[in-house]
Amino acid sequence: MHVLPKHLLEQYSDISKSPLNKKPVGTGPYRFIEWKTGEKVVFDASPDYFEGKPYIARVITRVIPDQATMFLELKTGGVDIMTLTPPQYVRQTETADFRKSFNKYKYTASGYTYLGFRLSHPWFREKRVRQAIAHAADKKALIDGVLLGLGQEATGPYKPGTWAHNPNVRKYPHDPERARALLAEAGWKEKGKDGILKKDGQRFEFTVLTNAGNEARAKTAAILQQNLAEVGIAMKIRTVEWAAFINEFIDKRKFDAVILGWNITPDPDQFDIWHSSKTGPKELNHVGFANTDVDRLLDEGRGTFDLEKRKKAYFRIQEILAEEQPYVFLFVPEALPVVHHRFRGIVPAPAGITYNFVKWYVPEALRKHQVQP
């Protein structure tokens, strides 16, 4: 929900036509000043903010679509704060020059990447197959290859280090031997000449879908492809433009498996993702996960304010998810912001760095820009 300013909107019979769509008015620490489409948005500190007027008088958000360009702008002073990519963080910023001018930060991002199965698929309906794939996936290699080490293994849908996260669930260490054994138990015993497993004359071959333009997911797919080939599963990769991906494949359940990611919200309620009533078209339980215990626990978790009760419910949900593996939870990346060194008052916390932005300041001697009153 957003707070809407009644005194400014009541004069418009159709609020979708009000000028506030382009010139928003809110209650935050900064006031909207100007928006140049495709170029920049300008904000000035609000003297009426409830935590006091922010020290930094003006904030400009620039629109720079290309990551490489943004990085060059950072180096020449056109940008003071941005988020680095893992290669930029590891390889392009480890110079004495850079360290003198910038401070790099690192904290666990609120999101995770997963391999999700369509659970109505005849092969993936079998739990042991999903567990086998979880054992086959080399999460360490994924984190090293995709994130250059800047991330951690995901064990469930919550952010490590937060109250809802259960660190003691069943884990799936990289173990091709175990994966092969589980597959054999599930009936995938025969092996074709090409090394691909067979059952009732069918080769174990499926297609994983992911959206085009997401480099991390494409790399994840490539590494998983190798991991699975090792245990005798042929995984094909297909990338599709976002709108087509959602409408033609996800919504119509026309996929074997997908590589996607979710944001992790501050509140752990994930009713929309895991509840069995949310498997309809356009709903978010697109893998079709249905588990009566999880359904009940989700209801419990969202039905009380008692933190201990909620925690118990979500811990149990994570145990079930870890056992069932409707997704193979892959990794949680690190967020990698970088800020020019003249900004002070930054106190990194699990929530990141911008939570206390109103207290950031630049010592007088280092000030670069002055706002003309």
Add this chain to the structure above:
Amino acid sequence: MLRYISRRLLLTIPLLVGISLVSFLMMHMAPGGPIGAGTDLNPKATAESRARLKAYYGLDRPLHVQYGRWLGRMATLDFGDSFSPDGRPVVEKIRERIPITLTINVLSMGLIFLVAIPVGVYSAVRKGSLFDRISTVAVFTGFAIPTFWLALLMMILFGVKLGWLPISGISSLDHESLGTLGKIADRGRHLVLPVLLAGFGGLAGMSRYTRSNMLEVIRQDYVATARAKGLPERTVVFRHAMRNALLPVITILGLSVPDLLGGSVIFETIFAIPGMGQLFYQGVMSRDYPLIMGILTIGAFLTLLGNLLADVGYALADPRIRQG
């Protein structure tokens, strides 16, 4: 001539309608729709809110009704409002993007003509010379190098290492506080890299075109006649040969008219230029139907207009065509 022009102009109307119909159908055949950007994978978007959004934008009507409404509005030159969250008129969104795209395209095209024609003429006259060979390699290098890569190299050299030029965007942060002259200089500095780069990439086509035309013309009898009359080489080359060799340039100019307003997505992305290319790309990605249709219609109109201008210009410049 006037009758010819008016007939051609009248013919553009059914052509435009046909083009718009095809564009409209193609656009609607693409998976997804305008409301997807806000509602896909969004737990807060219920089936009801989706239906209301669809009704709000008129997307619940049959396709022919939607097209009919669009065509009806277009008849009064009303491009409608964009489907993006800001909901601004399409015309306004296009208008604010045109100046920068037009400036870059006109400047780079001017640069191309200024460099490519002399290079083409000279390498034709001195065919096989060192200059010919070097210029051939140079223009093809410009043609073959991936723009985004060269752009990054130039940004690193002129922006980061030397610090002479700004890297991206079209104005500095303190642009508003500058005087008029300062503003122009600021804009100019931001335009140097994009224009140079766009020009370099386009040299090959124009210079090779000039060169081959020139070679053709130089073999003609009237050039031999001019030489036989004892005219100085300058006059032979520039008066007799070049003027004839450049006639087809009129066609190229005509065909370039729609390009003047079409921006390159790669280019604008790398230089963070808010131009037409990005506007169209974002429009397509978010399935902003009115915006896509608006830009396509303008593009189609300019293409037809450019063809007409080329034909007319050619007829004016070349008596053989006028009489034929």
